[in-house]
Amino acid sequence: MLSTVCTGAIQGIEGFPVCVEVDIAPGMPTLAVVGLPDAEVRESKERVVAAIRNSGFDFPLKRITVNLSPAELRKSGTQFDLPIALGILAASDQLSQNARQKLTGLLVLGELALDGTLRPCAGVLPMLISCKKLGKTAVIPPQNVLEGQVSSAPFITPHTLKDLADYLEGKIEQDAVQISYIPQTEERLEPEIDFAEVKGQALAKRALEIAAAGGHNVLMIGLPGTGKSMLAKRFPGILPPLTQEESLEITKIYSICNLMGKSRLLTNRPFRDPHHTISNVALIGGGSTPRPGEVSLAHNGVLFLDEFAEFSRAALEVLREPLENGQVTISRAKETVTYPARFTLVAAMNPCPCGNLGNPLKPCTCSPMQINRYKSRISGPLLDRIDLTVNLNPVKYSDWNKTSEGETSAQIRERVLKARKIQRARFAGTNTTANAFMNAKQIKEFCPLPPGADTVLEAAMRKFGLSARSLDKILKTARTIADLEGKKDIEVKHLVEVMQYRPLDRKGVAD
Ligand SMILES: [Zn+2]
Known part of the structure; x- marks a missing residue:
């Protein structure tokens, strides 16, 4: 079965949208990531496997192919953990039809700890700004909340992979995850030295x-x-x-x-x-x-x-x-x-x-x-x-x-x-x-x-x-x-x- 999750990556100081496609087919259990991932992205596999298992889901013992498109642009960063994990859950039927539908409206960014907790990742602000035109609600780690506010894109900040799955299934109320549209500007601080x-x-x-x-x-x-x-x-x-x-x-x-x-x-x-x-x-x-x-x-x-x-x-x-x-x-x-x-x-x-x-x-x-x-x-x-x-x-x-x-x-x-x-x-x-x-x-x-x-x-x-x-x-x-x-x-x-x-x-x- 095939699933698609939207995420982002960085080139220079600008972000660009990336499609994470996950295909699960019968065969030898493998997890391959293609589409010009660099070493940082390839390491994501180990974290994703552990995070899925430790969040109470099954990791499918099948042939899993993850493609990051557009394939010609190099992808780096740790933000792919969460979208890859969600893609695997969706493609292995561990998310309901409704949840999969809801997932199409999200732009997902986040590193995963082995226990499924979301960890902050670099470059959230430029990715959110560049992807705003897609009109999706962003999912970002709670530690990146200030960047979410600057971007003025709508976003939610779940704490764990399980939280996000529960949100998609409608098991937790929307106000359990924060949504903010407020861009904030701080006052110029007067330097302490003169x-x-x-x-x-x-x-x-x-x-x-x-x-x-x-x-x-x-x-x-x-x-x-x-x-x-x-x-x-x-x-x-x-x-x-x-x-x-x-x-x-x-x-x-x-x-x-x-x-x-x-x-x-x-x-x-x-x-x-x-x-x-x-x-x-x-x-x-x-x-x-x-x-x-x-x-x-x-x-x-x-x-x-x-x-x-x-x-x-x-x-x-x-x-x-x-x-x-x-x-x-x-x-x-x-x-x-x-x-x-x-x-x-x-x-x-x-x-x-x-x-x-x-x-x-x-x-x-x-x-x-x-x-x-x-x-x-x-x-x-x-x-x-x-x-x-x-x-x-x-x-x-x-x-x-x-x-x-x-x-x-x-x-x-x-x-x-x-x-x-x-x-x-x-x-x-x-x-x-x-x-x-x-x-x-x-x-x-x-x-x-x-x-x-x-x-x-x-x-x-x-x-x-x-x-x-x-x-x-x-x-x-x-x-x-x-x-x-x-x-x-x-x-x-x-x-x-x-x-x-x-x-x-x-x-x-x-x-
Ligand atoms: Zn001298």
């Missing part, structure tokens, strides 16, 4: 304000203990709030990675700070069952790379694609997966391997060659993506001892929001979202040089050996500074300010 707590470092704070206002990437160079990571952690707090659409995008990525935690919808910009020993796969995404990496978990937020020069050359190399395109493409034998990865890069590094170069109290023990090698680790193409570089000096006692608090994150964010508003109007109807992403034509249109600028730029080119690409970066950054001031045109003083965050060229770190 720029006002960081003493001194006015130049670095200003660089981060410009970065937030124009979407620029930043590199902070400074002695250990100068507050690089303190500053970086406070950076998301001055970024504009997420739009509804951005929230949903990030929430889908976290759903796929099983990192939802207790949140319903992620409403704060993500901040990711992977360690420099991270593998390429963990950073960029991929693996035998592809998963988004840190660059995608930082989507619409901040990727903080501390000890930037300590990251492997290969890891820094793979950062180029997301920095350039705002996404990563992972190619495998049978499929190509694309994950969004548009983040602001905040990088930090010591001035030299021992960390003491420029420290008035401790001597630097590095040889010039070591220092050069250290600096050259960050390749030119990567530096081309970093618009602002700022040197942090040790905090002066007079700054540290200041009783008056500095500006709060909220005050800085207000200016950032104004500058962003100007950019939204400027780039209306284009794909550009901020000054940092202007193309050559837009730079020409929106960044005309003010009178007297030639002298400043020529001097800078001579002094720092800047490339033409560096000049583009200077113009984009100056545009943002002008926007922060609400000025229509870039002025010479804006260009002069940018020179303080002078871009590094291939020669390495400026002294």
Whole structure:
């Protein structure tokens, strides 16, 4: 006998509907799963057999074939346990005609424990959103209830396989399982950390304000203990709030990675700070069952790379694609997966391997060659993506001892929001979202040089050996500074300010 149960799977960060077809025929007792299941799905067999037996049903000792269609798309995840188990119960006549009829109206997702209890599975949110058009009621594990609410699809959350069978048979009332249609949005949480707590470092704070206002990437160079990571952690707090659409995008990525935690919808910009020993796969995404990496978990937020020069050359190399395109493409034998990865890069590094170069109290023990090698680790193409570089000096006692608090994150964010508003109007109807992403034509249109600028730029080119690409970066950054001031045109003083965050060229770190 044949039965069909509807479920879902994930490709990239989108879900797609999958039909689980179960055929039971006389013959040697076997259970075969076909239709491009990966290792995770094939393991489902053992759980399904145990869960069916331990729920008081019979596991048919016959030839069972499970087909997952469409067959050409790879299936991964543990959500197939429950639909396969139900398909077997239906195909072996352990569900009544009425129950089988009711089953056709359901979209079933869930991992099974050996005793038949439902366990949470990854990617519930994108699967529910993509399958909403089917007009079915979803069955999801109770632990995934928050994702069900965000999806605004109708759903029920049975606790066990037996519960669900009883619901289908009409043995338990409908209100024994929850149905909710309410999408929930949480308020943006005010971060607990604030720029006002960081003493001194006015130049670095200003660089981060410009970065937030124009979407620029930043590199902070400074002695250990100068507050690089303190500053970086406070950076998301001055970024504009997420739009509804951005929230949903990030929430889908976290759903796929099983990192939802207790949140319903992620409403704060993500901040990711992977360690420099991270593998390429963990950073960029991929693996035998592809998963988004840190660059995608930082989507619409901040990727903080501390000890930037300590990251492997290969890891820094793979950062180029997301920095350039705002996404990563992972190619495998049978499929190509694309994950969004548009983040602001905040990088930090010591001035030299021992960390003491420029420290008035401790001597630097590095040889010039070591220092050069250290600096050259960050390749030119990567530096081309970093618009602002700022040197942090040790905090002066007079700054540290200041009783008056500095500006709060909220005050800085207000200016950032104004500058962003100007950019939204400027780039209306284009794909550009901020000054940092202007193309050559837009730079020409929106960044005309003010009178007297030639002298400043020529001097800078001579002094720092800047490339033409560096000049583009200077113009984009100056545009943002002008926007922060609400000025229509870039002025010479804006260009002069940018020179303080002078871009590094291939020669390495400026002294
Ligand atoms: Zn040193």
